[in-house]
Amino acid sequence: MGPPRRPPLRGPGLLLPPVLVLVLVLPWLGGARAQDTCMPPERLQYAELEERFNTMKSFPVGTTVSYVCRPGYMGIPGKSPSRTCGEDLQWSPVEQFCTERKCKHPGELKHGFINVTDLTFGSKATLSCAAGFRLIGIDEISCVIKDKGVGWNRELPLCEIIPCEPPPNIANGRYTEADNYVYQTSVTYTCNNVPKGMDPFSLIGPATLVCTYNAQLNGIWSEPPPECRVVKCDNPEVKNGRKSSGFGPLYRYRDSVVFECDPGYFMIGPNTITCGENNTWSSPTPTCEKITEHVCGAPKITHGVVIPGKSAYEEGESVQIKCNVHCAFPDGTKEMTATCQGQNAWSSLQDCACETAGSGFTPVINYGRVIDGQKSSYFVGDFITIECYAGYTLHGEARIQYIGENLWHPGVPTCQLSAYITAIICVIVAIVVLLAAFWVYKKFFSQNGSYTVDESCKETCILKTNVPAEMEETAQMN
Template sequence: MRSSLILLFLQLWGNVQVSVSQNVTCTELPYVPHAYLSEETERAQYLEGHVIHFTCEMGYISGPTIRYVCTNGGWVDIHKGPCYLRPCELPDDTPNGYYQLIHGAEFVFGSTIKYFCNEGYQMMSRVDTRTCMLNKWSNHVPICEALSCEPPPADGRIKINGLLDNEEPILPDRFLTFGCDDPGTYLNGSSMLICGKDGKWDKPFPSCEDITCQVKEMHNHLSVAGLSTANKTVKSGHTIWFQCNSPYILDGSEAIECLQSGEWSAPFPTCTKKCEVTGVPNNVHITPNVRNNHVRTGQKLRFTCRYRGHFLRGDAVVECLADGQWSAPFPTCGDPLGCDSPPPLADGDIKGSFRFQYSHGERVEYICQNLYEMLGGPFQTCENGKWLGTMRCLRPCTVDADVMSRHNIAFKYKRYDKLYAPHNDEIEFKCVTGRPYGTLNMRSRCIDGVMPLPTCR
């Protein structure tokens, strides 16, 4: 035992191999995690007192050298170790960003960190991770730069305010305004864009577009000048002209212009068929004057007789319709016409004799039945084949006992069970016995057969 201790001491201080017994050997090597046997101490068997050295694997380190000595057929550790992962210095920070450990438990060999950028900044480096190597971190520190929005595309037609002259990046919260200076153009899109914190514009870029007017459907017989058949739109300031194929005439403006508002200066015209003015007798006068014996749709002609004593036979006003036809035949002028028997009067009769034929200028008198009052009249006159004059008979009102009993009233001054009152006549009532309360006005007036009655309660 004493000799073994002496050998161990010598090995520790002088690394001297002393053999006490040449018969004791060590064969199976001790297990040292993450370490391997040094080449200079590697052999098939070891005699008592022999010392072996272990080296840590790559990425691992130990304190003092790991050594074992062979004693009594077994290994005794002079310094056991262990091997532990080689640590790395703290990684460098990146301005405007931060890192996080994504592999490993601490900053040791093989650990990996990933860099992130703060809000408003973007990663400019292609590689954003670093790994702990033997003596340093891999890769360079990633770079975070402020987010910026893409500049608007070059467009000579659009005016942009807010761009920097030195082509500096457009940072978040900066805004640009857009407009169109060229006449005949308009801004298609938003007039103001704001650069967001994500480096993207809040709206699409606008553009300057030509102001145009839409060509509408046109009448089949309408011919157009200043417009190609393929065009469906026309730029502002452009004028087109119209005319109609015979026998149609233009109804509307001969020329219209596309305005800056995108609207036409006037509605699209249409073509209407002309109405012919023919067969008018010489003794009939027409207003207004008609040129070329044709007028357009909607135009009205007025007719009068040229000679004294003549009367117009037919409509005095005739209108040209859309199909080229007249609203009525043209009238004629001549001696006045007589009239057939006069029209009947409801609730009335003709006073005097009755005939089936009357001459121009003759008149008849009407009379209403008993208790009926005439409104208008009382004459109708034969005027060139027509009876002129209006009247009607207004009905009387009937008040009887049954009606009054339902209202709890009676005649105030008369003691009849039934009474007829002509139009516009008044009757005063009173409440029956036991019904002292009535409406405020106990007088009623007859209006064309209707008399509202008061009520007592």
């Protein structure tokens, strides 16, 4: 039998078993290590860790990592792209050190508009065309990463003036031709002449068509084309009445006749009739009824309407008279009441007077044009939009409003040569002046400083330049 095993020694000053020591120490070591290490830096939208830090698993206190700005971003001057693990186990500093790069302004879209709210990386610009033009290409561009920087992802599109198909041909007529038919091009139709003795053609419908466009930005003509037809209306007659204008045995399209009743009669129906396109008068021929003691004919009101409208009214019956738009009675009111007094007489009957609200022409814009709202005549409240030709700058508001009496608010703008073009012209003029001065110098001065003397004065003139002193003295003695 071997020697008996001795129990482990216990007591003060004695070493503990190694396994027990290891069990007690390891948790403390792990805790100390965890307390001295930062978590990996959070991912930044605008920057990323340099490649050498991507493989690191542990970041002890005092560790400094560096970033590089992501594509589309650039460093902010004065801001460090580094962060350090602090004793509080937080990364500092936390302020942003990269900012979005900016694209250059897209420029100008001829005959169009560019809506740019921001130029930074990721922003968008929307594109649209002026009235009468349509976009050829996309209507939106984006600021994206491009050529190690940023730039717009597409070229600017084009604004094409909207074209129309050639206007329709019509029988027995023709239209004024143009080189091309585009937005605001107008054509005028006329009917063919006929041999003497034959009935002439009448133009039925609008004489002028204008190239415009629909909701799909396709070119269309403003109205259907007119027709050329022979139109004749019968000679109208009114019993107990007569023609006051429009005399003649034959009546063509749009010829008018005005009637009046004989004394003692009043008229029922309109006093004016017009020859229509279907060889008939615009309304039935009026009649003239005998005036009686208790009856009134319909009151005749210029620029107004009668309510209720009838051909005859009983004595004591009242009507309401309303003036048309932009019209009023002499006292400024727009409505009044009139009463039949018998014998075709009305009380308080007045005509409406109207103001001229239109302007007969579009304002003249030198080196510019009206691109929206142009009409042959304008009324108060109408707007037009003006743009200048290339190379000219608009001085004033582009959109102005008609305020009456051929006046516009805030005033018709002007188109003046842009500063850039003016500078180029000044440079060209300066170059021309310098070249002219140099030519004059070369013409009248030789390279050695001698004057060029005309042949006619060679015998009487003395050249002092480059003449020996002795010859000069001799000349003075003589």
